Amino acid sequence: MASSTRSRRMGPVRVGESPAVRRTLIGLVLALSALVIVAPLAVIAVEAFSKGFGVFAATIAHPDTRSAVVMTLVTALIAVPVNTLFGIAAAWSITKFDFPGRGLLLILIEIPFSVSPIVAGVAYLFVYGMQGLFGAFLQDADIKILFALPGIVLASMFVTAPFVARELIPLMQAQGRDLEEAAASLGASGWQTFFSVTLPNIKWALLYGVILCNARVMGEFGAVSIVSGNIRGQTNTLPLHIELLYHDYQTAGAFSAALILTVIAVFTIIAKALLERRGAGRVRAATLAPTAGPAEAAKETP
Amino acid sequence: MRQRVLPGLPLSLGLTLLYAALIIALPILALVFKAASLGPAAYWQIVSSERALASYRVTVACALAATAFNLVFGLALAWVLVRYRFPGRRLLDAVVDLPFALPTAVAGIALTTLFAPGGWFGHVLDPLGIRVAYTPLGIIIAMAFTSLPFIVRTVQPVLEELDPALEEAGLSLGASDREVFTRVVLPLLAPAVLAGLSLSFARSLGEFGAIIFIAGNQPMSTEITALLVFIRLEEYEYQAAAAIASVLLITAFVMLAVTNLIQRRALRYLQKD
Amino acid sequence: MKINLDHVVKTFNTFRAVHDVSLSVESGELVALLGPSGSGKTTLLRMVAGLEFPDAGQIRFGEQDATQIPVRERGVGFVFQHYALFPHLSVADNIAFGMRTARAARRSKAEIDARVEELLRLVQLSSLGNRFPAQISGGQRQRVALARALAVDPKVLLLDEPFGALDANVRRDLRRWLREIHAELGITTLFVTHDQEEALDLADRVVILQQGRIVQQGTPRAVTRQPNSAFVMRFLGDTHQLSATAKGGQVTLGDLSLDATGLADGPVDVFVRPADLEWAGQGSGDQPGPGLPATVTRVIDRPGARRLAVSFEGHGLELDVAPEVEVAAGDRGRLRILRSRIFPA
Numbered sequence: 007m008a009s010s011t012r013s014r015r016m017g018p019v020r021v022g023e024s025p026a027v028r029r030t031l032i033g034l035v036l037a038l039s040a041l042v043i044v045a046p047l048a049v050i051a052v053e054a055f056s057k058g059f060g061v062f063a064a065t066i067a068h069p070d071t072r073s074a075v076v077m078t079l080v081t082a083l084i085a086v087p088v089n090t091l092f093g094i095a096a097a098w099s100i101t102k103f104d105f106p107g108r109g110l111l112l113i114l115i116e117i118p119f120s121v122s123p124i125v126a127g128v129a130y131l132f133v134y135g136m137q138g139l140f141g142a143f144l145q146d147a148d149i150k151i152l153f154a155l156p157g158i159v160l161a162s163m164f165v166t167a168p169f170v171a172r173e174l175i176p177l178m179q180a181q182g183r184d185l186e187e188a189a190a191s192l193g194a195s196g197w198q199t200f201f202s203v204t205l206p207n208i209k210w211a212l213l214y215g216v217i218l219c220n221a222r223v224m225g226e227f228g229a230v231s232i233v234s235g236n237i238r239g240q241t242n243t244l245p246l247h248i249e250l251l252y253h254d255y256q257t258a259g260a261f262s263a264a265l266i267l268t269v270i271a272v273f274t275i276i277a278k279a280l281l282e283r284r285g286a287g288r289v290r291a292a293t294l295a296p297t298a299g300p301a302e303a304a305k306e307t308p
Numbered sequence: 309m310r311q312r313v314l315p316g317l318p319l320s321l322g323l324t325l326l327y328a329a330l331i332i333a334l335p336i337l338a339l340v341f342k343a344a345s346l347g348p349a350a351y352w353q354i355v356s357s358e359r360a361l362a363s364y365r366v367t368v369a370c371a372l373a374a375t376a377f378n379l380v381f382g383l384a385l386a387w388v389l390v391r392y393r394f395p396g397r398r399l400l401d402a403v404v405d406l407p408f409a410l411p412t413a414v415a416g417i418a419l420t421t422l423f424a425p426g427g428w429f430g431h432v433l434d435p436l437g438i439r440v441a442y443t444p445l446g447i448i449i450a451m452a453f454t455s456l457p458f459i460v461r462t463v464q465p466v467l468e469e470l471d472p473a474l475e476e477a478g479l480s481l482g483a484s485d486r487e488v489f490t491r492v493v494l495p496l497l498a499p500a501v502l503a504g505l506s507l508s509f510a511r512s513l514g515e516f517g518a519i520i521f522i523a524g525n526q527p528m529s530t531e532i533t534a535l536l537v538f539i540r541l542e543e544y545e546y547q548a549a550a551a552i553a554s555v556l557l558i559t560a561f562v563m564l565a566v567t568n569l570i571q572r573r574a575l576r577y578l579q580k581d
Numbered sequence: 582m583k584i585n586l587d588h589v590v591k592t593f594n595t596f597r598a599v600h601d602v603s604l605s606v607e608s609g610e611l612v613a614l615l616g617p618s619g620s621g622k623t624t625l626l627r628m629v630a631g632l633e634f635p636d637a638g639q640i641r642f643g644e645q646d647a648t649q650i651p652v653r654e655r656g657v658g659f660v661f662q663h664y665a666l667f668p669h670l671s672v673a674d675n676i677a678f679g680m681r682t683a684r685a686a687r688r689s690k691a692e693i694d695a696r697v698e699e700l701l702r703l704v705q706l707s708s709l710g711n712r713f714p715a716q717i718s719g720g721q722r723q724r725v726a727l728a729r730a731l732a733v734d735p736k737v738l739l740l741d742e743p744f745g746a747l748d749a750n751v752r753r754d755l756r757r758w759l760r761e762i763h764a765e766l767g768i769t770t771l772f773v774t775h776d777q778e779e780a781l782d783l784a785d786r787v788v789i790l791q792q793g794r795i796v797q798q799g800t801p802r803a804v805t806r807q808p809n810s811a812f813v814m815r816f817l818g819d820t821h822q823l824s825a826t827a828k829g830g831q832v833t834l835g836d837l838s839l840d841a842t843g844l845a846d847g848p849v850d851v852f853v854r855p856a857d858l859e860w861a862g863q864g865s866g867d868q869p870g871p872g873l874p875a876t877v878t879r880v881i882d883r884p885g886a887r888r889l890a891v892s893f894e895g896h897g898l899e900l901d902v903a904p905e906v907e908v909a910a911g912d913r914g915r916l917r918i919l920r921s922r923i924f925p926a
Binding site: 020021022023024027028031032034035036038039041042043044045046047049050053088091092094095096098099100102103105111113114115116117118120121122123124125126128129130131132133137138139160163164167183186187190195196199200218221224225226227228231232244245246248249252257260261264267268271272274275276278279 | 316384385400452475556
Binding site: 313 | 631632633651652
């Protein structure tokens with residue numbers, strides 16, 4: 007009888023607590039996770055050093071790799087701050103005011119999440135490319151957007167536009183407007199209200215959004231591969247450089263470059279886990295949870 | 309003039325609208341415009357060509373299979389992470405995000421190397437007659453990998469907040485563990501599961517980077533729609549690329565609408581009055 | 582500071598929250614805005630604060646038209662329903678916030694610290710300045726919110742459901758305490774509540790709202806003794822409603838005749854409170870006299886009295902008798918009506 011084992015247990019009575027079910031599930035999940043998630047990680051590290059440390063070091067030091075790293079960093083340095091600013095502005099306008107069309111604006115902001123990166127790349131081609139809306143004009147004016155840094159930055163911004171906004175909007179929605187109204191009633195100016203009241207209460211969620219945004223910008227492949235033109239040593243970002251090396255049968259080189267991005271990814275998930283302990287990401291998750299009310303979710307203990 | 313209590317609406321909304329218009333709306337409209345310039349007959353011919361249809365079939369079938377795998381694995385992961393305490397749980401919890409954080413191209417070459425005939429998994433599976441790399445199975449695996457976190461991360465918080473009293477009530481009414489799970493726990497998780505499923509499916513439909521390395525990319529059998537768009541571009545068939553990309557775009561919008569609809573319907577019982 | 586509201590109107594989308602409200606609050610007065618939810622009381626308070634702006638009408642502070650003055654410059658102290666304490670600032674920093682804004686008169690750090698100390702003493706939280714809002718109790722948070730509002734030397738103090746989120750005991754203590762602070766500082770104070778006991782206990786004057794309109798205002802004594810409508814009668818406390826007919830300035834109930842001078846002939850509702858009724862049991866020896874014939878259905882013993890649930894012509898009524906009165910379910914007797922209010926049905 008299940009009840010006899012249950013009566014000996016401490017704590018609340020819940021389903022799935024019998025030792026057999028428990029052990030089986032934990033075992034299966036751990037085994038599958040090792041195969042599906044951990045093995046790819048391991049294979050990257052192993053392959054990167056498969057031809058010895060020399061090949062790894064040579065790949066990293068190669069001018070093409072360095073140029074790809076620089077390209078990736080510059081793209082992130084532009085796209086991430088701009089998207090952060092956009093995310094804050096969008097969250098402030100959507101959560102602190104009522105205006106017609108708010109719902110529509112929210113959907114518009116979410117669109118890049120549902121659209122394939124390939125579609126994003128193609129779409130940009132039809133704005134700035136020779137076949138596109140401004141192509142002829144841009145050529146006459148001798149402005150290079152596509153197959154150059156601006157195109158890569160723009161495509162990256164499209165793909166990651168919602169990252170910061172989607173962390174901030176649910177949180178600021180749950181926090182309501184009371185704190186800002188209180189600050190205003192005490193005589194604070196708009197900027198003062200934002201910097202001394204709003205920002206301290208959203209900082210972890212903001213950082214969380216920024217880190218996820220950055221990871222995606224640095225790793226974006228599909229959209230960037232269309233707009234970059236793949237010019238080796240000039241317009242290749244790291245993911246594109248990896249593809250190039252891989253298709254050149256320089257597997258160890260490809261994995262060496264991949265290892266750089268993998269290290270960034272690992273740091274990202276560590277930062278993410280640390281920020282989640284501070285409550286970041288919780289409110290967005292709670293919007294799907296039927297029992298967690300917004301008031302509960304908004305509670306943040308300093 | 310209408311007074312507002314809090315400052316900054318013109319500035320923040322202005323910035324938001326400008327950015328959303330220039331960065332998000334303009335390219336999408338440009339794509340739609342380009343596809344529409346083909347005219348209905350030519351458009352239809354391109355999007356219903358044999359090769360395009362085959363790419364839809366491959367993409368949708370593989371996305372369905374990947375989502376089905378993620379449903380089972382994702383639910384099990386969420387359950388184990390929330391309900392059980394065991395050494396390494398926190399690590400597992402963090403590692404679940406790896407597919408989101410790892411660039412798709414990196415995931416692509418890693419999975420391909422694992423499943424290639426001489427790879428760690430390939431040399432085990434090959435003698436059994438299971439070919440993964442360069443077959444639809446490879447596409448499924450790449451899709452499943454990149455969209456795995458969706459179901460885990462949507463179900464996990466709901467499972468955490470689930471009131472233990474509901475299970476106690478079920479058990480006190482004489483239901484077995486299995487009955488409580490299927491008739492109490494699962495229905496309460498359903499909205500989150502559905503949301504996770506639709507996100508996972510939508511992501512699989514649009515995935516590109518992880519797939520192209522492992523898929524083999526043979527027209528009619530292992531060519532996904534996103535790749536077909538890419539190929540048309542490389543052939544300078546811009547309008548054809550626009551048309552096929554517009555199919556992906558429309559699918560994305562439909563998925564967005566379906567997700568919203570599902571969530572609203574599934575959460576009906578939460579609506580007051 | 583005297584506050585005047587002139588024909589104030591506020592509509593949200595299609596919902597008219599406040600209909601043409603005019604009200605004046607004297608300098609130093611403590612006024613309660615009392616009403617059920619949706620009566621527009623909070624909207625009214627927020628318009629006085631400058632947290633909402635009226636669609637029509639005028640709000641004056643003294644002689645100054647304050648209608649369009651933004652909240653930042655209006656010089657009001659506002660205590661939010663859920664306090665809105667800044668969670669990332671200590672209690673002392675919360676209180677000092679308003680003194681550190683760009684708009685505030687420049688004060689040295691020492692001056693601000695001294696003022697914070699003084700306010701902490703006033704709200705009896707001297708030792709808690711370094712705590713964070715999450716680390717103190719609800720009642721303490723309430724007092725911090727008040728101290729923070731007072732720190733900017735407001736001309737007017739506005740409180741939105743100030744005790745709404747607190748336990749009954751804490752509420753009672755805080756009410757007394759707020760009364761004392763008001764007496765000490767003499768700031769014109771307006772507060773919103775849905776709890777009639779709180780309004781009557783605390784306010785000099787009670788303004789009762791229903792569906793965006795003021796239905797009655799006056800001292801607690803005036804509104805409780807002379808409610809001018811069935812709504813106010815019901816809203817202020819337990820009430821029984823009996824249907825009857827008025828004829829020639831008289832209403833007859835059982836063998837009682839009630840004075841209804843000035844009421845037109847026709848159906849009326851007679852309202853009585855439990856304390857307006859008196860029980861005369863048949864076996865008690867005293868002459869029953871005139872009254873409503875009634876049967877006891879249930880006796881509930883309470884610390885100070887025995888509550889009788891009685892039935893008269895199918896109406897269920899309740900009243901209290903002294904603890905020593907012998908009475909049991911099934912007893913018959915008569916109900917005397919000591920006081921009543923009669924309104925046309």
